[in-house]
Amino acid sequence: MLHAMPTDAPRHDALNRTPNIPDPDGFYEELIESQRLLSDDEAQLMNCKLILLLANHVGDRAVLTQALKAAGGAGK
Amino acid sequence: MMSTYTYPRYPYRISPEQEAGRLVRHPVVVIGAGPVGLTAALDFAARGIPTVVLDDNDTVSLGSRAVCYAKRPLEIWDRLGCGERMVERGISWRIGKVFFEDDLRYQFDLLPEPDHKMPAMINLQQYYLEEFMVEECARQPLVDLRWKHKLLSLQQHDDFATLVVETPDGVFTLEAQWVVACDGANSDTRKMVGAEFTGQAFQDRFLIADVVMKAQFPTERWFWFDPPFHRNQSVLLHRQADDVWRIDFQLGWDADPTEEKKPENIIPRVKAMLGPDAQFELEWASVYQFACRRIDRFRHGRVIFAGDAAHQVSPFGARGANSGVQDVDNLGWKLKLVLDGLAPETLMDTYHEERALAADDNIANSTRSTDFITPKSAMSRRFRNAVLELAQDHPFARPLVNSGRLSTPTPYLASPLNTPDEDAFAGLMAPGTTCADAPVRVDGRDGWFLGLLGGGFTVVTFGDAPLGEVRAGGIVAPVLRIGIDAADAKGRLAERYDGMDGTTYLIRPDQHVAARWRSFDPDKIQGAIRRAIAA
């Protein structure tokens, strides 16, 4: 049986560009705060780890490629 | 240096044709007696092709270059009569450890699937490998191995090539219907046909040292990123036969190769790693810059390229000799059918299609490993280090660690020689794939499935069959009935090939799947044979 999908529902294979974090200000604060005591070098390493952790969480290769492009990466 | 191995000197002999001043046209002349040229000689001879091999030297590979050989090349050498000896002489291993800074971050187990004749990987010095093959060549009447024969120039004609060769007795000319160039990464033959050989050289240098020691290390592959004894660079430790250990030190691009090669500079590096009291002797050392390159076309007229002459890879992943041997596996049967007039010459072009695909796959893999080991920017180094730090506690990061992806065969899934599936199958044995081995019983004796394949085309069927052989053109493919001619001793064949009563496979002479069906249909099998020889 076919279920009608609302047209604005995020597709699974597409990068979600609509607001999805319930608490934007709180998240942003936590992000900045998490690096307050780090040197630039340490923060950069942490950013790398964060990207890797989140990328694995997303898992979807097509979405990751779109995210790399949306972030300004050169792409394939 | 050098204490565990004595280099054989193979005798130079003048050939009857040079002595008599006679011009002879040979079916096949192989240039170079490295691992790939020697394998080619054995494979071609096994298929019934008289083969002349020319090598400009008179001994085996100087120093130990290749160390690791993977299951598929071992299976090929086993078909050619020297695989068991290599496994016996070599070191089998399966555990790899990866260290970052002071700590072990992650370890892997090659976890070989049970019930294959050959192990997942062995380590053996390249000189032993070559020596065993030279000895096997001497037992093969169809192999004519000529030392101190240097190819000077080559000229192509429509259906043969003329080769000018220099020996201690002077210069002479011979002809060949086909030339198989296995003369290594600096191939002279490649230059003679004007082929392009392009790719990238990595801006890094490596000191490769073989040391003899009675070591307390286990037989495992240990890889360090940025260890305290060799800061900011990587180190690899691997065991070979005779208590010889291979150590790779990454040196960086600015290192001076001549200085780094001096024992007085190498010994302190090894001591820093093993401790001040370690007892060891330096056996051989060299400094390399690695590159990944590929020839434009594997076939130039009557000249076919194989091994390092056709493709060069950085050694992380051990894909050099391993893939060169698979080139030859692909080439031998095609050459035989074309020489015998049983297949059109266009079959030779599928050698390029199938093996260029494999070369590109190997180059992609070893380039990725090299980029992980030698990050090209500060940011990529951060990502690399982030992966290594995460790997300890977060399983997801472990598959991202890349200290070399060990060689596995590249399946020819899109090859025009395959007959696409029309029935549904589970498992890995799709057309274009190397056949998996399995234990069998034949006439009450234990054996291996791959031992029953490889002479020519074979039809393998589960259960009984209406025919004992299938003929197409001049090709005769015997039918092997699983459960009748050979028992599926442990049920692995049924499992690995998704075999049910009636399931039928057409297997190529190089032990690759050409086609498969759920029932035995002679017309379809004939069609698949014709397709598999490009007829």
Ligand SMILES: Cc1cc2nc3c(=O)[nH]c(=O)nc-3n(C[C@H](O)[C@H](O)[C@H](O)COP(=O)(O)OP(=O)(O)OC[C@H]3O[C@@H](n4cnc5c(N)ncnc54)[C@H](O)[C@@H]3O)c2cc1C
């Ligand atoms: C440090 C290092 C580690 C490696 N580790 C591995 C590994 O673990 N596993 C692996 O699979 N591979 C490894 N390799 C790669 C492996 O050594 C090569 O891929 C392999 O030797 C290629 O074999 P070949 O027969 O194509 O060429 P070569 O071994 O280079 O042989 C070419 C032959 O041709 C002869 N020749 C050249 N010119 C002429 C001429 N004009 N006339 C007549 N003869 C000629 C030469 O004398 C030589 O005998 C490693 C390489 C290095 C450098």
